[in-house]
Amino acid sequence: MPLTHIEKLEAEAIHIFREVAATFSKPVMLYSIGKDSSVMLHLAIKAFYPAKPPFPFLHIDTTWKFKEMVSFRDRTAAELGIELLVHTNSDGVTEGISPFTHGSNFYTHVMKTVGLRQALDKYGFNAAFGGARRDEEKSRAKERIFSFRNGSHAWDPKAQRPEMWKTYNTRVSPGESIRVFPLSNWTELDIWQYILKENIPIVPLYFAAKRPVVERDKMLIMVDDQRMPIRHGENIEERMIRFRTLGCYPLTGAIESDAASLEDIIQEMLTARTSERQGRLIDNDEAGSMEKKKREGYF
Amino acid sequence: MADSTPVLSKEITTYLREQEAKSLLRFLTCGSVDDGKSTLIGRLLFDSKLILEDQLATLEGDSRKYGSTGDDIDFSLLVDGLEAEREQGITIDVAYRFFATEKRKFIVADTPGHEEYTRNMTTGASTADLAVILVDSRQGILRQTRRHTFIASLLGVRNIVLAVNKMDLVDFEHTFFANISRAFHAFAGDLGFSTIQMIPLSARYGDNVTRCSKRTPWYDGPHLLEYLESVPVAALDAEKPFRFPVQYVSRPNLDFRGLAGQIASGSVGVGDEVIVARSGKSTRIKEIVTRDGLLDRAVEGQVVTLVLEDQLDISRGNMLVAPDNRPNVADQFQAHVIWFDEQPLIPGRTYLVRTEADTVEASVTAIKHEIDVNTFAHLACNSLNMNGIAVCNLSTQAPVVFDRYAENRLTGNFILIDRMTNRTVGAGMIDFGLRRAENVHWQALEVNRNARASLKHQKPVVIWFTGLSASGKSTIANSLEKLLHSHGRHTYLLDGDNVRHGLNKDLGFKDEDRVENVRRVAEVAKLMADAGLIVLVSFISPFRSERQLARDLMCEGEFVEVFVDTPIEECARRDPKGLYRKALRGDLDNFTGISSPYEAPESPDIHLHTVNSEPSLLAHEIYSFISGVINSK
Numbered sequence: 001m002p003l004t005h006i007e008k009l010e011a012e013a014i015h016i017f018r019e020v021a022a023t024f025s026k027p028v029m030l031y032s033i034g035k036d037s038s039v040m041l042h043l044a045i046k047a048f049y050p051a052k053p054p055f056p057f058l059h060i061d062t063t064w065k066f067k068e069m070v071s072f073r074d075r076t077a078a079e080l081g082i083e084l085l086v087h088t089n090s091d092g093v094t095e096g097i098s099p100f101t102h103g104s105n106f107y108t109h110v111m112k113t114v115g116l117r118q119a120l121d122k123y124g125f126n127a128a129f130g131g132a133r134r135d136e137e138k139s140r141a142k143e144r145i146f147s148f149r150n151g152s153h154a155w156d157p158k159a160q161r162p163e164m165w166k167t168y169n170t171r172v173s174p175g176e177s178i179r180v181f182p183l184s185n186w187t188e189l190d191i192w193q194y195i196l197k198e199n200i201p202i203v204p205l206y207f208a209a210k211r212p213v214v215e216r217d218k219m220l221i222m223v224d225d226q227r228m229p230i231r232h233g234e235n236i237e238e239r240m241i242r243f244r245t246l247g248c249y250p251l252t253g254a255i256e257s258d259a260a261s262l263e264d265i266i267q268e269m270l271t272a273r274t275s276e277r278q279g280r281l282i283d284n285d286e287a288g289s290m291e292k293k294k295r296e297g298y299f
Numbered sequence: 300m301a302d303s304t305p306v307l308s309k310e311i312t313t314y315l316r317e318q319e320a321k322s323l324l325r326f327l328t329c330g331s332v333d334d335g336k337s338t339l340i341g342r343l344l345f346d347s348k349l350i351l352e353d354q355l356a357t358l359e360g361d362s363r364k365y366g367s368t369g370d371d372i373d374f375s376l377l378v379d380g381l382e383a384e385r386e387q388g389i390t391i392d393v394a395y396r397f398f399a400t401e402k403r404k405f406i407v408a409d410t411p412g413h414e415e416y417t418r419n420m421t422t423g424a425s426t427a428d429l430a431v432i433l434v435d436s437r438q439g440i441l442r443q444t445r446r447h448t449f450i451a452s453l454l455g456v457r458n459i460v461l462a463v464n465k466m467d468l469v470d471f472e473h474t475f476f477a478n479i480s481r482a483f484h485a486f487a488g489d490l491g492f493s494t495i496q497m498i499p500l501s502a503r504y505g506d507n508v509t510r511c512s513k514r515t516p517w518y519d520g521p522h523l524l525e526y527l528e529s530v531p532v533a534a535l536d537a538e539k540p541f542r543f544p545v546q547y548v549s550r551p552n553l554d555f556r557g558l559a560g561q562i563a564s565g566s567v568g569v570g571d572e573v574i575v576a577r578s579g580k581s582t583r584i585k586e587i588v589t590r591d592g593l594l595d596r597a598v599e600g601q602v603v604t605l606v607l608e609d610q611l612d613i614s615r616g617n618m619l620v621a622p623d624n625r626p627n628v629a630d631q632f633q634a635h636v637i638w639f640d641e642q643p644l645i646p647g648r649t650y651l652v653r654t655e656a657d658t659v660e661a662s663v664t665a666i667k668h669e670i671d672v673n674t675f676a677h678l679a680c681n682s683l684n685m686n687g688i689a690v691c692n693l694s695t696q697a698p699v700v701f702d703r704y705a706e707n708r709l710t711g712n713f714i715l716i717d718r719m720t721n722r723t724v725g726a727g728m729i730d731f732g733l734r735r736a737e738n739v740h741w742q743a744l745e746v747n748r749n750a751r752a753s754l755k756h757q758k759p760v761v762i763w764f765t766g767l768s769a770s771g772k773s774t775i776a777n778s779l780e781k782l783l784h785s786h787g788r789h790t791y792l793l794d795g796d797n798v799r800h801g802l803n804k805d806l807g808f809k810d811e812d813r814v815e816n817v818r819r820v821a822e823v824a825k826l827m828a829d830a831g832l833i834v835l836v837s838f839i840s841p842f843r844s845e846r847q848l849a850r851d852l853m854c855e856g857e858f859v860e861v862f863v864d865t866p867i868e869e870c871a872r873r874d875p876k877g878l879y880r881k882a883l884r885g886d887l888d889n890f891t892g893i894s895s896p897y898e899a900p901e902s903p904d905i906h907l908h909t910v911n912s913e914p915s916l917l918a919h920e921i922y923s924f925i926s927g928v929i930n931s932k
Contacts, residue, residue: 003600005404007322015561018547022615022656047559049590049604051551055483116595126646130666141394144422160392161723162418164425165712171721185406187397193315263311270314 009190010043014168016128016145017047020055020180023170024127027055027180030116031084033069034246035202036131036183041190043182044129045080056083058119058128062111063088064099064255065114066224072203081144085123089115092188097248108251113298117153126177127170135187137293139270151175155294188269196286208242208257219232219253238293243271322532325406327423329451330433331443332412333761339433339502340396340409341374341508343524346509362375374502384616384676393423402528417686418639421726424451425712428532429458432521436475436499440482448483452490453635453688453728455708459487459495462523467501471514486675494530498523500584539599540624541573541703544656544708545617546612549604557588557604558613560656563709565621566598567605574609576628576700582609598930616657618700618710621728626710629732630698631664636683636691640717640724644683644691645811647818649848650724651716655709660697660718660851661740692733704728752831755789757929759828761853762921764837765846765891765900766863767892768878769870771909771917772849775863776837778918788833788929793820794836808889812843821849828857833929841897859925862903867892869910895929 003011020027029044031037044053059073077084092110099107120128134141144163149155161169173180183191195202195210212223214234221228223236228250230236242265259268290298328336362373396407408423410416424430430451433898434444453458461483469475476499487495498507499515500523506512507522519527546560566572571584586606587594597603605619613619620626638644644663652661668677669689683689688763704711715725752759762779764772773794783790795816799806803819806812817840827834840846850858871879882890889895905924907917 002322003598004319004320005321008323008600011561011600011602015546018559022547046590047602048549050555050557050588051549131843135397138394141396142392158391160419162422162714162726163723164422164714164726165655165709166426167653167712167714169653169714169716169721169723171651171716173721176721185395185397189318189399193318196315266315267311 006194009186010194011083012042012112012185014047016180016182017044019168019170020129024124026125027127027129028123028125029055029129031057031059032131033059033065033203034072034131035191035195035206036133038200038246039194040129040131040182040195042198053082057087058087060112060115060119061088062115062248063093064250066205066246068205069181069203069246077203087115087119089118096285099248104251108293113293113296116298118239120153120177126172128177128178129180129182131183132181133183133186137290138293143181145181146170147179147181149177149179152239153177154296157291157295182211192262192266192269196266203246205243205246208240208259210238211241212236213239213241213254220274222249222254224249321402321404323404323406324527324532325427326429326431327408327410327427327528328431328433329410329420329447331441332411334412334433334435335411335502336433338374339462339464339508340407342502342505343510344396344398345374346505352577381631391419393419400524400528405527414443414446414686416447420447421450421454424454424456427456429460429530430456431460431462433462433464434479436463436469436479439479442673445486448490449672450486450637452492455704457493458522461497463497463499464502466499466506466515467504473517496520496526498526508844511871514577537566539564541567541621542626542707543567543619544710545615545619546656548614550855556610557606558619559604561602562597562599564599564707566596568596572622573619574622574625575613576620577698578612580611581622582607582611626700626702627732628698628700630695631692631733632701633690633692633730634727635730635732636689636725636727638683638685638687639727640722641685643645643812644725648844649670649718651718652693652699652713653716654699654701654713659695659697659699661693663691664694664838665692667691676819684730703731708881718847730931748829748831755831757788757831757833759831759833760857760859760925760928761824761828761834761836762859762861762897762925763840763846764835764848764861764863765840767865767867767870767897768875769840769875770863770865771914772837772863774914775907775917776835777917780835782918782922783833790833790835791827791832792835792837793824808895813841817845818848821852824849826854828864829852839891841891841895843900846900856928859905860903860920861905861907862900863907863909865909
């Protein structure tokens with residue numbers, strides 16, 4: 001029997017994990033707590049069994065993540081016994097950078113992109129796994145699985161290394177690094193299907209529940225803590241909502257939904273007429289937005 | 300991505316089981332610039348209702364801003380995701396798109412048409428089962444059509460769809476289609492494809508893309524999507540011999556030693572005999588480990604960790620193979636090479652050969668011929684330029700394990716990496732191992748290098764002088780040799796000009812000749828060092844990679860690089876042979892520093908500044924540096 005579609009994707013990802021472990025001196029996996037990260041973590045565990053993954057996991061904490069994400073992160077790390085590093089751009093915190101007052105673009109640059117660069121430099125990582133998929137966004141559709149970054153973490157889309165078969169060029173000079181995307185060829189449906197098949201734990205925010213939200217700029221923003229300023233004329237309402245993707249709560253739009261199980265979620269996704277990243281403010285704040293962020297070192 | 304309609308009527312679990320059972324087809328779209336590749340993919344996605352509302356809204360906005368189709372939607376903007384691509388209206392790099400129909404899942408690689416971006420087209424082709432080659436019905440078969448068809452065949456893509464596009468612009472006239480079909484068959488018929496399907500279509504208006512067009516009544520074949528859904532995908536070949544490239548050695552504790560990897564072909568079961576390719580040693584499979592439990596058997600494509608009955612010396616880059624059908628293990632082979640880099644491939648220069656799990660230094664010993672992609676004629680050549688394709692002989696520093704690419708796409712491929720820049724400069728498909736590598740063995744000699752050197756009461760060393768013409772290399776080297784000689788040392792001085800009168804008199808001054816010039820001298824220096832001599836080499840040796848090659852040839856600590864650093868203005872002022880004057884007049888081609896590059900050493904062992912310094916004092920400086928090395932006691 002040939003492998004099924006999903007088995008092929010799983011095998012490809014595991015092969016990539018092992019390739020990095022075999023060829024890089026300082027790898028790390030970026031762990032963002034979302035569903036894609038959950039799948040990546042699961043695959044990393046599978047790739048090295050019976051050993052543990054021979055690299056640490058890194059979370060760039062912007063301090064604006066959903067509370068449930070942070071508790072899920074700490075619980076997961078404790079249960080699996082993996083090494084979890086958490087880094088926050090302390091300059092940004094000192095300056096009081098907030099998505100509410102500084103705009104999503106500037107905020108993302110300082111707390112995510114700069115925070116990530118700081119952490120990579122601090123530990124000297126030369127390979128970093130990310131959960132990005134090519135079906136998510138048009139510049140990601142163009143990116144290699146082993147994506148070269150120069151000494152200042154920048155991506156040059158016009159000078160990508162050719163990537164043939166699964167014979168990867170894993171060589172970098174000191175200071176340079178590679179971002180590695182084991183889920184490149186997965187689609188949103190593949191991710192959900194795999195979560196269901198493998199029974200992978202995910203943050204409960206993906207499932208519908210009554211949660212407090214305000215409607216703002218045509219998006220439903222969840223009031224996750226006291227830091228969210230409520231504007232004149234806005235009402236906090238309890239609505240049945242869930243999230244298709246998870247990020248910083250002020251920048252992540254919820255959808256109204258009753259989907260309370262994985263099966264419901266998949267069903268809902270199959271009939272949706274919008275893409276999952278539609279609820280992400282940062283993708284749309286200027287033209288070619290994702291490509292620009294990636295060139296600056298964003299994942 | 301979603302099938303939009305039939306889902307609600309079915310139980311979701313049934314639906315998912317069907318999804319899992321679907322086969323996967325990986326294909327690429329290629330062809331010349333402006334033949335409509337990106338538009339075709341955009342059309343496929345749009346007509347299959349796979350474009351979601353927010354994506355469509357973005358697309359409509361982009362079409363107004365960048366579009367080239369008037370008021371209509373410009374579908375190419377769906378896939379041309381980079382800003383530079385959208386501004387210039389071209390595809391630079393390969394984009395991957397994913398979609399599924401009722402019957403199959405697809406991964407599409409949309410690849411660029413410009414010759415300049417051949418490397419990106421090749422990237423897309425290396426993993427594809429099928430190629431959709433587009434042709435503009437008005438233009439017919441172009442140079443790039445031939446190039447892409449040839450590269451597809453070279454990379455082992457076995458199924459071809461020739462999509463004759465823009466039929467709307469020739470009023471759907473059958474003759475255009477018929478002529479192009481005939482011309483395509485004439486040149487592609489011999490390229491070894493299993494299937495070739497010709498389809499007339501209009502990507503812009505959707506004719507014969509996802510539905511049969513009424514405007515081509517003379518065509519009774521399938522529309523494109525129908526064909527893609529039904530073309531047979533290569534099934535697992537159970538007859539193929541077992542191949543397991545060892546990717547990673549797993550040693551979590553003293554009791555467990557497993558070999559992790561992905562089965563490249565064939566299958567293996569617990570208790571089966573396997574051979575370690577490099578050593579030829581035999582052992583049996585004890586366990587097949589996965590996190591989902593131990594397996595009895597594993598097949599092609601599966602990632603597993605194998606535990607063997609015996610503790611054998613096996614590391615990454617080795618291979619476990621079937622006992623009755625073994626791969627090649629050789630340090631010389633012939634391959635088809637595609638070159639990606641702006642710096643040409645030069646025979647003799649060392650690169651890294653990277654197979655799936657092995658990395659080894661290698662050089663191209665000969666370019667047998669370059670292939671003209673237009674006529675398939677064999678051309679003689681000394682170096683291979685960007686986007687060129689050639690048949691080459693390669694020699695590796697250690698044996699590699701491989702199969703012929705035609706027999707196994709995974710164990711028969713390699714990439715070439717530049718050692719200085721780490722760029723991926725080429726890709727290769729192995730044709731066969733060269734037998735002479737197996738038959739020429741090193742002769743072990745009884746009087747060895749230590750014996751020869753100790754008789755001379757010295758330790759051999761190679762002192763390599765590099766610098767511009769007239770920088771003072773030979774003067775300093777002469778002075779140093781006199782000094783060594785007066786101290787009773789056994790020396791020899793290899794001088795660039797002198798060697799060119801004899802050993803290297805067949806070589807000129809082009810880059811590839813300079814590389815060969817240095818390679819030969821390095822080999823001679825190595826033999827002399829082997830004979831116990833202190834060897835002084837005074838050569839311009841302008842390229843870092845060849846000086847590195849020379850260093851790598853010598854034993855550890857026996858190579859001293861001396862950079863004779865004289866500004867070019869000063870060299871031109873000295874100009875003892877009148878060469879700078881000639882070169883500056885334009886009468887001398889390929890002159891280092893003027894019309895040919897000089898790559899200064901980044902970290903030489905000794906760095907000499909000659910301006911205002913006496914050559915004899917500089918020679919003393921070198922002497923004191925090496926005197927610790929050459930004393931035998």
